[in-house]
Amino acid sequence: MKALMSVAALMGAAGILLLAAMTVGIVPSNTVRLIEGYMPVQVIAELTLFVAGFTGLSYMMAAMGMPFPRFWQGILFWAFLLIYLKFRIYPPIPFSVRAMYGTISLVAIFMWVSANEEDWKKFKQPIMNVLDAKTGGAKALRIGYLVIIPILIGGFSYNAMVPKSEEPIELRTVHPAPPASTKVHGKTYTLQTSQNPYRVNPEGKYDQEYSNANIVEQGMGRLMKPNANPWDKDAQGYLKYVREGGEIFYQNCHFCHGDNLNGRGLHAFAFNPIPANFTDPGTIAQLQETFIFWRVSKGGIGLPNEGFPWASVMPPWEQHLTVDEIWKVVLFEYWHTGYYPRTWD
Amino acid sequence: MGRVAGKKIFSIMALCAMVGLLLLPIAVSLPSLAMGADAPDAVKKEGEAKVEKGRDVYYKTEGIVVGAPAPKTVDGPRDYPRYNFESRVLLWFANQQHLYYGSFVLAVPIFCMVIEFMGVVTKDKAMAKRYDQLAYDFIKISLTAYSLTAILGGILIFTFLTLYPAFFGYLSGIFRPVMHIYALMFVAESGTLYIYYYGWDKMRDGFLKWIHLSMSVILNVIGTLLMFLANSWIGFMMSPAGVDEQGRYLGNIWHVIHTALWNPLNVHRILGNMAFGGGVVAAYAAYKFLASKTDEDRAHYDWMGYIAMALGVAFLIPLPFAGYWLMREVYAYRQQMGITLMGGLLAWLFIIQATMIGILFLSTNYYLWQALGRMRGAEKYQRYIKYLVFILCCGYLVFITPHTIVMTPAELKAMGGQQHPVLGNYGVMSAKNGGINVIITTTILSFVWYMRGNKVSTVSWSKFGNIFMGVFFACAYVNIIWLAIYGYYIPANVRVGLSVPQVATTLSCLFFMFPLNAAMMKGAKQMGAIEWGKISVRSQYALIMLATAFTWMMGLMGYIRSSVRLFWHVNEIMRDNSPWAYTHTVGFAANMISFNVLFFWVSILFVFWLGSLGMKKAPVEAKAGVPGGAPQPAGGH
Incomplete structure (x- = not known):
């Protein structure tokens, strides 16, 4: 089991490094190409390998006595998915579809971290720590959130309401129904x-x-x-x-x-x-x-x-x-x- | 002894009377059915030359014209009288509310029948009592809803008569005998329901219990037939038959009822109603669980929620296949209609529908995973849940990928055309079939895990059984995914047929793995009892989510089915010439559906409240149904 997980961990680490390098341009973005015609299966296969890799990484870190907090596992995995959808798949996926995929991924991650009480407690712990504010750092964070969250919401609202000169989105019907x-x-x-x-x-x-x-x-x-x-x-x-x-x-x-x-x-x-x-x-x-x-x-x-x-x-x-x-x-x-x-x- | 025999005779007579009552409407309306045969005689009297024949638009048979042509309406107070408001929206509201309640009161008696039957056949007397009490609780909830259904039906008819008189006149002219049968069957349904409910205590034991159970069968037969008749009206509006091109009735009432879409609509609606009913009862149980003050109450409502969810999901699993059949028949009837639904104007509503279906299955799985938490010994499965989440998520993402993508012109340009090499493949039926079958198979796997959660098989072949099950599920996934990919390489008509082996694979998981699992778990070692009431509150929110998603999806699908007729009252026969003969925007439709859902839930809360008043009045009876020290429920495994 350990050997299998070690291989998975190596795969995960290599995969994430390669993806990061391709995203920022350190290595050519077509180092591992998505090939037209095979792309749909390739995308799912890649994501499966990444999940296996992350599982291996998590297992190995826990085995080495440095367990990766469940809270950060959830957050980072979601961030990874968003980055993957945005930068890995070419031609780019329109925002509306990425938003759908992102939302479902978020729900799936919630289901994962709250599937049992133990995991849910682990996931909640950092949030509860900030809310309880028993340490100086947590207190500072709580105040920070109190300020930042309303500003962010205000910013989003402003951005949504401000008149824009962009072309509006279109719901183009690819195959309109034909006449009889x-x-x-x-x-x-x-x-x-x-x-x-x-x-x-x-x-x-x-x-x-x-x-x-x-x-x-x-x-x-x-x-x-x-x-x-x-x-x-x-x-x-x-x-x-x-x-x-x-x-x-x-x-x-x-x-x-x-x-x-x-x-x-x-x-x-x-x-x-x-x-x-x-x-x-x-x-x-x-x-x-x-x-x-x-x-x-x-x-x-x-x-x-x-x-x-x-x-x-x-x-x-x-x-x-x-x-x-x-x-x-x-x-x-x-x-x-x-x-x-x-x-x- | 003589008294018992007398009771039996009396019971059988009562049952026969009820069956007679059921058949009465059909007998009474027989002369009406023969209207088509009478009419030619009447015409003959006026002379042979005046007999006019027409050709059935669907069956292509010739028939003697006995009805008036479909009215050519004009926008004005004669054909479309109105308030200062969009008449269509009022009708939408009345119709939807009637349908919600109608579905609920048709579904709940079926649950009662199943649960009462389980109570009758269970050997454990305590369990039998619990099942019986649960069935009684269910029917009590539906009784108040039944009155509301009738009231809403009245409101619907009046709305039709006052706002769409020309259309309703035409429809009732054609369906005259059917509508009479419908009304009379409603009387039979009410009579049976009231005897069934009020006779519960009197027919509690022995032979009388079987008579009581038989009455629930009769009740459900009447209810189902009622629904079939109502479906014939909407079937006719979508795919008319039995009339000629001008909409003139040709005297064959069976043709008018048995339209191209009637059968798939019937099957889809039965399953849909059952799943919806299960969802609503599960939400009721969840609400009561969350509001419970004692462990005893929590245990009872936890169990009730589980049973309702299991029954609802049992009908949810085949529902997508029934929907698939319906769509296939729609395409076969009119390609134009099928494309409007799935590839054209209404395509985005189908994406929303797919999203809701996904939510239903995700909620179900989540509930089951949470339910593992109330079993000692189920921890061994919990660590693998993350893999199920991933599989479910992949299936779901493919399933909801739109074919018609919302994007800005800049995004369209960046994409290099309307077709995306990944999304384009996910967005068509071959991939989506794979997606939904993966989701359903995973749900079945979750159920299997749940059923063996706190048990360890003790049969000698348990190792072989476990390996066999694992290989079976793995092969099922491979087969489903392989067929989804293979679908791109074969002709469309063969591809459509590929759904059959995919569905067969999914259903074989259900029908082979459940019994195999049950056989393996026979006499299994218990790691601990199910601790009813010890489930997380998140699970109860999942049940509420399940019910809300059902309700929303029913509203959505009703809207889609109705709006696919576009500007026709009766497709290609009677045109809608009101100012509202256009398709609403997706946003407006979504808001309207949400309003209907909200109204339904607020009103059903009132129904629940009324039910709770009844419970407070009968504490002794209610106590009998409260589970004691959390024994093992037969329905749980």
Whole structure:
């Protein structure tokens, strides 16, 4: 047990030193990189290792007769989490989410330090010492708090009330609910039931499983499946339509949506927000194909009321493309990203 | 002997009479049910040519039009008479209060049934008496609440009639037979409840006790059917069926009742009511615990709080799965509605909902950890609590991550687009399913620890059993997390289906580990008795938090369910043309929900106070239920 805890303690100490050094810039901030695609699991794994490390540190200090006070354990662990969320994760997490995470962490720490009477007494002790003020230092601290806390509250209140020139926060709806149907080039399409006419098998019948089997491998490389190259001159049917969709995409869409479909095209950074990142699992992977058809056809100007604050400059492509071209572009987007359109069967 | 037989015959006759009373409303309203069949005859008399047929908007079947089209309302005193106030808010208030009380009085008799049954089957006579007294205390609380429910129901109807006459006229035109059955069943429910309550002492022993218990079953059957009928109205408003595109009734009342969302709504509401009822009773016990002056009282209310919490949480655990089914049906019914709920306009309300669900589970776990403190020998588990906190916290953080993030344009720019490589993955269903299943599995683990807190297994295979349980839980966590990650690599329809093995994993922990643990603890060595009343006061605040979170979440979910219709009274059939056909801001909705919660708790405190007056009048009976020297309660383990 002791050996295990020693390893954990070493790990904890090394981890905290490395994180501190990366945060202040003593070592390059990408010494231990968070890799896109693996970041969500990586973040939880890192936090788990840190918790194991801190447990080891606490155990070892207690074993050496220098137990770390529970009060400071709680406070410092919370501070660590806040610093981790603020400086470790890149791109930066917006304040609203950090505030949510910070609050929950605080509650969790309270649950930990008050889970049993003994721990709770240990945690409360320094607070009670200051309140009781039996020593000179505690008395001074109590007076200090008496002065500082009202000033802090006053400062926060002032800061909250003072008029600011900052842009207000926005609650942008990423996926506004689509209409039940949409009319494109004179024909009405019911979004719940319409299908992409080019998602077909070699017999020319609508076949999602066939097309799913021929999309690129999802992952870092996004590799094409063997014998499923749309740019093969002999490609027919579904793959041929993907190629045609690709041609339309690179003639019209990639300037903004990027040649890798990740929303980082040539003109992307002229907009805020930048165009949608189709490689993210939260965009087209969550939606029915008809949803994309509707959005491409109607563009930013066709966003419904729910699409507040309508921050999209996408043109209504029905004015530039035919219905067939739009379906083919949609087909290509799913093929290239390796995602499957949502279905409800 | 003859007297006993006579009593038995009389009891059976009484029970049959009650069943008859239950069936009476259905029999009485049969002619109304056949309205659809009568109507064609009436039409036939006027000549075959005048028969008009319509197509059911949901079932796609053809039917003869027998109802008027949905009124096309206009903003004015005819369709939307009003005070100098937003009518919708008044209706919201009346509806919510009625629902709170309705849920409470439907849930408590189910608890009474369970507890009374436990009392009847328990061999320990002292325990049986305690259970019986507890069930009686429960029903006493619900009796006053029952009157308030009826009063609030009346207020709700009058609010509808006076502020939304056109809409209510249309709805009652379609649901005429259902509303009559509903009213008559309410009479049957009241009659059964009063006999059940006032007959408690007379039917205390022997065969009569079983008759009394049977009455609680009947009471709950009526109550559940009542709720199902009321659900059919809201189901119709969300996903209408049995009418044509103009909203004309096509004569098939079953189609109107059995809409796309009726069944999932029924299941979700039963579970929700039970969890809510458990929360309210637990809060009552906590309040009484905190106000207790004697150790004896503290012991009683500690035990009562534990039983209520355990019953509430038993229904809380499957509640997210029922909610998941409901949402799945919503998406299947209208993609548009599903996206408005979970990805669009109302997405942030769902984040608040996830936060509340997390609070419920955190409070439950915290209570259980505190409860370990009243057992001697449970210290061995307490040192591992910090790891459970960490697991719970990770699951919770993922579960509440928003898909639609609140941020300034500067933050949006710094993030490099709307999609964040970490938050974007946490913010979708695959990860969230993993998060909630981790939370629930951890709660089950806490329960297992609690149940074995002061015991040491003495069975010969205890070592193997412990290892097996440990490996089972570890595999469950790995499976849940693995499936959550795997969900990103497969088609959406398959991903949605992945929730089934995840849920199955969680439930298998519940259904296999609980019995296994019970088998291991059979004849276990006791390290010390449970010292009822010696629990920390923090645990009681956790119970109050649990109940408040339930109440707030019910208000929130009711609002979400209602506002997803956007500007429709009846989705895609009858448009809301009042000036209030817009969706409230999140802030306004939150304030309104908080007001409703506050009002409910203030009023239920009044109900509790009335209950306490009754207790003071019957000290002898009450004494019988107070636990003595803290014996081992069967419900505890």
